[in-house]
Amino acid sequence: MKLLLVEDEPKMARMLQRGLAEEGHSVDACATGEEAYARATDVAYDVVLLDWSLPDTDGITLLKRWRDAGLSTPVMMLTARGSTGEKVTGLKAGADDYLVKPFDFEELLARLTALSRRGTAAHGAPKFKSVELDTRRRLFRRADKEAELTAREFTLAQEFFAHPNDVLSRTRLLSAVWGTDFEGNPNVVDVYVGYLRAKLEGVGAIDVELCAVRGIGYRLTGREP
Ligand code: CA
Numbered sequence: 001m002k003l004l005l006v007e008d009e010p011k012m013a014r015m016l017q018r019g020l021a022e023e024g025h026s027v028d029a030c031a032t033g034e035e036a037y038a039r040a041t042d043v044a045y046d047v048v049l050l051d052w053s054l055p056d057t058d059g060i061t062l063l064k065r066w067r068d069a070g071l072s073t074p075v076m077m078l079t080a081r082g083s084t085g086e087k088v089t090g091l092k093a094g095a096d097d098y099l100v101k102p103f104d105f106e107e108l109l110a111r112l113t114a115l116s117r118r119g120t121a122a123h124g125a126p127k128f129k130s131v132e133l134d135t136r137r138r139l140f141r142r143a144d145k146e147a148e149l150t151a152r153e154f155t156l157a158q159e160f161f162a163h164p165n166d167v168l169s170r171t172r173l174l175s176a177v178w179g180t181d182f183e184g185n186p187n188v189v190d191v192y193v194g195y196l197r198a199k200l201e202g203v204g205a206i207d208v209e210l211c212a213v214r215g216i217g218y219r220l221t222g223r224e225p
Pocket of ligand 1: 007055
């Protein structure tokens with residue numbers, strides 16, 4: 001699994017990172033909410049391990065920001081606090097599971113596996129016409145053809161597949177995929193729509209189209225093959 005570990009206690013972070021790496025997982029670690037926010041929206045992780053209290057924010061606030069931005073990666077909250085009230089708060093904010101420190105490492109492994117499976121099942125594989133967006137392996141699939149997507153392409157494709165036939169504005173796509181504080185060239189949206197079109201063509205998806213809507217943005221729509 002590809003994991004993001006958000007933990008500000010160096011000892012805990014090192015212990016987890018080492019243990020998870022020994023189990024064959026690839027682990028990116030960060031210690032602040034800002035870094036974690038950027039990472040998780042930039043890279044497609046299987047599961048995020050999120051500490052409740054962070055130096056610049058708290059896990060709950062961060063989790064809400066992610067969910068508001070449309071991030072569907074399963075999140076496991078890690079915390080020293082174990083009261084029912086806080087557990088409920090965490091789960092309501094969009095956490096998929098919750099583990100109280102100190103926890104048993106074997107239990108963490110078991111829950112991570114369950115979570116990544118559930119994540120796949122819960123988020124499923126959105127389909128539009130003949131094309132499936134495999135959220136587990138991040139690719140377009142049509143019949144026996146597959147086209148792998150980069151992290152950005154995948155996030156952009158998720159937006160379109162979550163809102164088929166809707167006109168999505170450039171601004172909306174920019175903030176969903178590149179973040180609200182994006183200061184680069186907004187034409188990046190057009191460039192990436194171009195990449196997605198090429199990949200759709202790559203799997204022979206002749207019944208779907210990413211149409212430009214003049215002056216607004218794009219929409220995913222069906223077309224007569
Ligand atoms: Ca902490």
